[in-house]
Amino acid sequence: MSGEKPGLFAREATGLVREISFTVGIIIIMSHVIGLGWQKRVFQFTGPKPMPTDIMPLGLPAMFWAFLAVGVVVLVTGYAVGYVTAAMPRSGGGYVTISRVIHPFVGYMAGWLMFLAEAFSYGLIGVAVFEAVMIFFNIALAPTTVAFGSLELFLGGLAIVWIFAIIGLLGTKLYGRLMEVLFYIPAAITIIFFAMWIAGVMNPSALAMGIEDVMGAPPSTIMELAIQTGMTDPKYVTGFFDAFSFALAGAFWAYMGWYATTFVAGEVKEANKNLPKIVVTAGFAIMIVYLLASSLSALAAMGV
Template sequence: MAKVFSREATGLTREFGFLDAFLLNMAVVNVAGGLAYDILQLFFFPGASLPLVFLLGGIPAFGIFLVYTSLSIIFPRTGGDYVYISRIVHPTAGMANAWLNILGFFLFTLTGFNAWYVVYTGLPSLLTSLAVSTGDMGYARIASFIQTNITFDFALSTIVLIIGACIVMFGLKVFKWAFRLIFVYYFLSAALLAALLLVTNHTMFINAIGKDTYSNVISSASQMGVYRFSLTETLLAAVPLGFLTFTGFQSSVYIGSEVKNVKRNQTLALGVSMLLTWVYLVVLAYAASNIFSNSFLQAASYLWATNPSAMPFSATPFITFLLSIIYRNPAIAFLLNSVPVVGGFLLIPSTILASSRILFALSFDRILPEWVSHVNERLRSPVYSVILMMVIAEIWVVVLYFFGYISTWLSLSLATPPGLVDHRYCSHSASFLKTKIKHAGSAKMAPCQATRSSCNGLGRRDPTRGYDCLARIYVFANHKLPIPWPSDLLSNRGECGNHRSFIGALLRCSPLQKKAGLRPVPGLP
């Protein structure tokens, strides 16, 4: 019989504790950078209340926390969503979701995008803020050079991407210590941003930029209208600006085989990162709206998107930049405006780590060539999968620089919705999972609650593809091997039993299912 996996042991080691898993999650969330970036998107949702947007966005994020915590404990395997979906729904669905995550979410939306974003947007804003706070126009000239020399920017973005990939490629020990050092600086900058937003008031902002400048920005954006709170726009923004800003706090599940004490550390890492993000975003979005006013923030967002030359300054109007105008201190300006740069850079190694582990899991299941999951014995790192992820991300950097920002995002958007179907289905099904593990001989059994799935019209005698099933799924995870998929899930064909782990389902058969010859899987309680 052909082997189920490429080898019996993954070769990966459990290096991550709570702190490291927490830092990985916070790197992908990029909470301070996310706050600054989201305020620029108010143009798309005129009248939206950003504090309420973040408050509402945290509600589905809490549901994601419950789902991913349960799944990461039941399936403590490297690969994340791919492992969960391929074992619960079907390997085909798992593979579709894996490529959606790798190409659509991690590498394109985060990895390649941030290699571009750090250089093309982050650095010029940082340099312009230093020019304003110090009066040295040399910084402004460097910022202008960066924004107008695409070839130079592309080369610098490529170097940034390679550095991020090397942090991952040299193993988790290097990754851990690099992140601990970088996060000291990042948390200091994020804390300074929070402190200044809490102690600054609207009068200080008006005095810093002048009443005329403040009024001109709002009047220049008069085509958009005067800001008025809109519940409709707030609800519309709750997902793209609210919920999606939380996206990534579950990233540690993609390295499940490399986390110590999974039940404790994954629960804490996901829970703390989600709650910290929720509080930080809601409180500071409220503070920002009081300092700068919703009218000014909406107008600045509109002008930045449609007519940047109408702005009184050339830098991207991040709230970090606006605060540095108020205080005009070089140290404060550097710390605040390095948030988009450092936060953007942290996203590169963290997303390469997560996406390379999905690729590793595909190879370990023998879907991709075995060399993809090869682990370097000295580094304890799947070097080839990391390099492959870096190359794919570099393609995205090329597209962003030389084919245009909008057309690139449109192409990705058209390819995204079909893949979301698999992901949403698994999330709904898995939300019924129980995390309590029962022991049965040498195998571990984790029962799930009843779930209902309708897949009508896709098959005839196979209820996983052709009938509406009310199923109680039993997941058997063996001590020695991860969970393969049997040749036929519900008819109980294929290898199973001791040291042959499998997923089975006990069905309450409908008359239609009985007529088709379906019977409950024998031997299950």
């Protein structure tokens, strides 16, 4: 038996058990990334920059092209980060790689910035969960309304953060199994959304009826209100590049967290082989989801 000491990045150096499989690694990233990016940020980063449909490239909105451009950047960056992390598969995310490739101080600052970004994101997501619950009940129980105030949303978000923090303390194996279960529920819902958008593209009248049932007014009334409030005023209408540039900020936000599995690199099975594949595969899957969501929803809405 060899008496040599393990290398700096050997498994024995961390004491962590490598229990995260290829599939769970992808699920961690996808569950970490997909959420508000294509549900809420899309509207926040397209509404202020209305663009005529006749100047949309291939008839697709600026957000679609922003998702595509940022997605390519994420894939290229993810490929590089995946291989660098695979060479030193220790838990810690960007801190580990940046501190060794660039400088420890830069890694220290990057680590804290990542920590703050993740902390803010968890808080926003926790609140958004209860916003989504409120919206769902308002649609399902219409005309009865359910209203959560700022305090209720804060407490609900805090509860969500604490629940998942406690689950995380139970260990990677249990957390990974839970993630697998929780992942397939929203994945199924997302597929249903895609099916509804495709149905809306193929049958605009059905979509118009659905909008009227939910909103209490036909799409034509909503369009008239938009025109009356100046949405089609030439001074508010923008060209493609203005709308695209504005949408890029929302797209970058939507992809935040594509490196999530690198934070637990020390617990990934065969990390030197799997990490690059995990990061690139997850990034590609996320890009496909975003491109389909932004294109199908836009085509369905523009057909009404």
